[in-house]
Amino acid sequence: MNQLNKILEQKRAEIEEKKKSTSLDVLKSTATIRPAPPYFRAGLGGGRIALIAEIKRKSPSAGEIRTDLVPAHIAEAYENAGAHAISILADETFFGGKESDFINVADVTERPMLYKEFIIDPWQIWHASALGASAVLLIVAALDDKALVELINHAARARMASLVEVHTAEEMERASRLTAPLIGINNRNLATTEVDIENTFRLLDKVPEGSTVISESGIQTPEQVLKLQQAGVHGILVGEHLLRQNDVGQAVKELMGQAWAST
Numbered sequence: 001m002n003q004l005n006k007i008l009e010q011k012r013a014e015i016e017e018k019k020k021s022t023s024l025d026v027l028k029s030t031a032t033i034r035p036a037p038p039y040f041r042a043g044l045g046g047g048r049i050a051l052i053a054e055i056k057r058k059s060p061s062a063g064e065i066r067t068d069l070v071p072a073h074i075a076e077a078y079e080n081a082g083a084h085a086i087s088i089l090a091d092e093t094f095f096g097g098k099e100s101d102f103i104n105v106a107d108v109t110e111r112p113m114l115y116k117e118f119i120i121d122p123w124q125i126w127h128a129s130a131l132g133a134s135a136v137l138l139i140v141a142a143l144d145d146k147a148l149v150e151l152i153n154h155a156a157r158a159r160m161a162s163l164v165e166v167h168t169a170e171e172m173e174r175a176s177r178l179t180a181p182l183i184g185i186n187n188r189n190l191a192t193t194e195v196d197i198e199n200t201f202r203l204l205d206k207v208p209e210g211s212t213v214i215s216e217s218g219i220q221t222p223e224q225v226l227k228l229q230q231a232g233v234h235g236i237l238v239g240e241h242l243l244r245q246n247d248v249g250q251a252v253k254e255l256m257g258q259a260w261a262s263t
Contacts, residue, residue: 002191003060008142010093011118024123031129031158038112040135040161041182043084044212048263049229051256052114052214053078053248054239055105056089057096061193066243074248075105081252082260083111085134087237090117099131106132114163114237118142122154129158135182137163140171141190149178163214167199169206176208183207184237188217197224204231222258229259 044050055071058064075086086109088102089095097117106113115128116137128136136155138148148164155162164180166172167189175183185207187199195218207213215228216237228236238255245251 003193004139004141004190007060007091007094007118008120011091011120014093015121015123018127019123022127024126027123027126027130031126034130034132036159037129037132037134038110040085040112040114040163041212042112044182044214044234046263047229049225049233049256049259050084050235051082051252052085052087052235052237053083053242053252054087054089054116054237055101056239056243058094059089059240060094061188061195062240065240069243071101072104072108074243075109075111077247077249078242078252079109079111081249082256083252084235085112085114087114087116087239089239090115090128102131102133115160119151120147122151125151125154125158125160129155129160133160135161135163137165137184139165139190140174141165141167145174145178148174152178152180165216166203169203172203172206176206179208180211182212182214184214184216186216187219200228200233201231204233219255222255225256225259226262229262 055074057069090097112134114135115133138151152162161182163182163184164175165184165186166175167186185200185203187197188195197218200215212234214235215233219236219238220241242248242251
């Protein structure tokens with residue numbers, strides 16, 4: 001069983017347990033009375049590449065990333081350094097995420113927040129909205145077209161954007177048929193966990209006209225960021241590289257400085 005299928009199998013069982021303690025109706029009610037979240041796509045465009053800075057404790061490929069992680073402190077450092085949005089890895093089993101991480105970060109930042117999870121059920125969409133997310137991640141490789149459309153529609157009703165993630169040309173074609181306005185190109189193969197940043201450049205000419213594109217995973221140098229910006233990428237999602245630095249705020253400035261200074 002590949003890594004993605006292993007995660008999805010665990011996720012199905014996990015969601016069924018969570019539904020027993022918190023119903024979908026309760027989540028919808030909570031989400032409905034919350035103020036509208038910040039607009040996720042604001043700042044994505046205009047020639048300056050945006051940074052979606054991620055918070056996570058570990059991953060199946062990297063192991064433990066930061067043992068002293070205090071999500072609220074990391075989020076404040078990201079925001080002060082100029083990050084456009086904050087991504088919270090919500091999965092607990094494989095990535096160490098906690099619902100309290102999202103809540104604690106939401107208390108200290110005004111940036112849009114991405115609920116990054118292996119979403120396969122509307123329950124997760126409304127859970128994200130109840131927590132105050134501005135966007136959710138939807139992985140094409142994990143969903144058939146019917147489920148993808150259903151989840152995109154739920155996200156729209158919950159006042160959130162959908163970051164539709166692809167890794168292959170075939171997945172990009174599926175996203176294009178759905179006219180997804182916000183596309184993430186994952187440089188990591190979720191089945192094997194291998195990373196190749198050139199994947200973004202291979203798929204860029206297949207991005208549907210008018211879509212905003214985010215490059216995800218494996219980005220570590222200012223030169224890579226500048227190259228992505230010059231190629232027309234609107235934003236990048238970076239977590240592990242920043243979190244392994246002692247000063248994450250300084251790490252943001254060093255990673256993004258060359259690209260930001262050129263615009």
